[in-house]
Amino acid sequence: MSDNAEIRKIEFVDEEGAERDLYVLAQTRIAGIDYLLVSDEEAEEDGDEDITIPVFVIREDPDAEDDENVCYSVVDDEKELDIVTKVFSEILDDVDFDIED
Numbered sequence: 001m002s003d004n005a006e007i008r009k010i011e012f013v014d015e016e017g018a019e020r021d022l023y024v025l026a027q028t029r030i031a032g033i034d035y036l037l038v039s040d041e042e043a044e045e046d047g048d049e050d051i052t053i054p055v056f057v058i059r060e061d062p063d064a065e066d067d068e069n070v071c072y073s074v075v076d077d078e079k080e081l082d083i084v085t086k087v088f089s090e091i092l093d094d095v096d097f098d099i100e101d
Contacts, residue, residue: 010038012058012072025055028087034060036072037088057084 012022022038029035039055058072059080075081 010036012038022058026088026091028084028091030084030087033062035075035084035087036060037092057081057088059084 008024009021010024011019013019020040022036022040023042024036024038026037027034036058037055038058039053041053057075059075061071061073075084
């Protein structure tokens with residue numbers, strides 16, 4: 001990722017109601033749907049060394065939006081995930097994705 005990219009943090013409440021902070025690494029819009037590439041670990045660059053952090057893709061649920069909150073769900077459909085990770089790979093040209101089950 002670029003050195004001057006600003007990483008923002010969002011609060012995420014999972015299905016069990018547990019709150020956790022997620023770091024937004026990238027954002028894109030495909031077919032009118034907003035997608036975020038996020039991690040619950042902050043990536044810290046360490047010189048020329050490769051960094052591996054677990055990431056996942058969440059998508060905005062436009063039907064669940066209210067005045068104060070935006071609802072996201074984890075993308076788990078393999079075809080949709082493949083499309084979105086290809087877009088993120090183009091946006092983040094120095095990042096490689098390894099998708100694990």
